[in-house]
Amino acid sequence: MEEEVDTSVTRNGRNMTGPGAVAEITRESAYNSNGDPFFLHSSDHPGMMLVTTSLTGNNYLTWSRSMKIALGVKLKLGFVDGRIAQPDEGTTEFELWTRVNYMVISWILNSISKEIADAFLYTTTAKELWDKIAERFGESNGPLLYQIQRDISSITQGNESVAMYYTRLKRLWDELTCLMPIPPCTCGSAKAVVDLHSFNRLMQFLMGLSDCYDNIRSQILVMEPLPSVNRAYSLVLRVEKQREVHTAFNESKDSSGLFAKTQNTNQPYRRDGTNRGNNKKTDMGRKEEESGEKTILSRSPKGYSNRVYIQSIGQ
Known part of the structure; x- marks a missing residue:
């Protein structure tokens, strides 16, 4: 009787065939793809572009x-x-x-x-x-810091939306933080540094807003305590949305009124201002009035004919 030969393949002392072998291989593949820095996926190739923006020297x-x-x-x-x-x-x-x-x-x-x-x-x-x-x-941080600080101090909303203005300002803040990160601190003054940092950003955001947001800007400045810049942005954005809805409503109302006026204007009118649809006089009657004559309709004296005789009598 032939002896059974164990043909199972082991890896690191683990059985890779038989029941559970497929699950074991799947788990190992998942580990390699998620935790092994030497793992390269089949889609990885030397011609890949990992970022959408190329390095030009200024970015x-x-x-x-x-x-x-x-x-x-x-x-x-x-x-x-x-x-x-x-x-x-x-x-x-x-x-x-x-x-x-x-x-x-x-x-x-x-x-x-x-x-x-x-x-x-x-x-x-x-x-x-x-x-x-x-x-x-990356070492020439001096000119770059100057340029970022200058852009932050001069940036204004202009004709942009609040979202676009805040996005531009937020990007400058992030670049500045990357170049000049706040040093970690575990002492009691850490909160004071963070509060001062938040206060400066809030003031920069409010100073760059358009004059049409003076009311909400005044309301934010009198809040106690002052809100964060993200909270202030949310309040200003809410006001902008309300104005957009109000403007759209007024435009729709004006368009409806103009359409109704146009419909009334298209109705035919007589010279005396009365509507032709309400005029009971015939075209013949209007011509008679203009010529100064009056038409009398009568039947034939003998009544034997349906012919209508027209007599004109001067006024």
């Missing part, structure tokens, strides 16, 4: 933020910030690391404009490439 701050988010989603951020170190050569991990490292380099180069991408083509690691880009475009 380093927004570009780097977008790239960090995209790399973080793919668990590859450690390749540019140094958390995933290069393994020793000759090991299996080194081959995996090299493959993913070149993939990240390709993604970064694809997100740089063609005019400046050639200057970084010969970098060997993703971290080296990232550091060189930061050194060239």
Whole structure:
């Protein structure tokens, strides 16, 4: 009698065949795709564009933020910030690391404009490439801080909607916070620093509003305590929506009145101002009045004929 041979394949001491093997492989694949920084999906390729806006030299701050988010989603951020170190050569991990490292380099180069991408083509690691880009475009914070502060102090709503105005202002605030983050503090003065930061933003938002929002601006300024800038934005936006509804209602009302007036104007009128539909006189009668004659209709004297004789008598 032949002995049964166990042909099951094991991985790390686990049985990968038989009942539950498919579920085990599925769980392992899910782990690799969600927790392994060396994992590359079948859709990942060197020509991918991770961000929609390319680095041009003047937008380093927004570009780097977008790239960090995209790399973080793919668990590859450690390749540019140094958390995933290069393994020793000759090991299996080194081959995996090299493959993913070149993939990240390709993604970064694809997100740089063609005019400046050639200057970084010969970098060997993703971290080296990232550091060189930061050194060239991210270190000149002085002029950039000046420009952001100047834009914040001069920005106004103008003819824009409240949402568009607030979005522009919010983006400048975020860029300024990225360049000058508030240092973490666990002492009692931390709340005072945050309150002062919120107060400055509230004043900047209110100062840039159009003059048509003077009433709601005055109401916000007398609130005790002062609301946050997000709360103030919500109040101003509510006033804007109410004005839009009121304007739309008035326009609809004016259009209805104009339409009714046009309909009345299209009715035919006589010279004396009376409506033709209410006129009981015939066209013959009007002609007679204009000629100064009066028409008398009578039958034939003998009554033998249906002929009608017309006699004209001068007035």
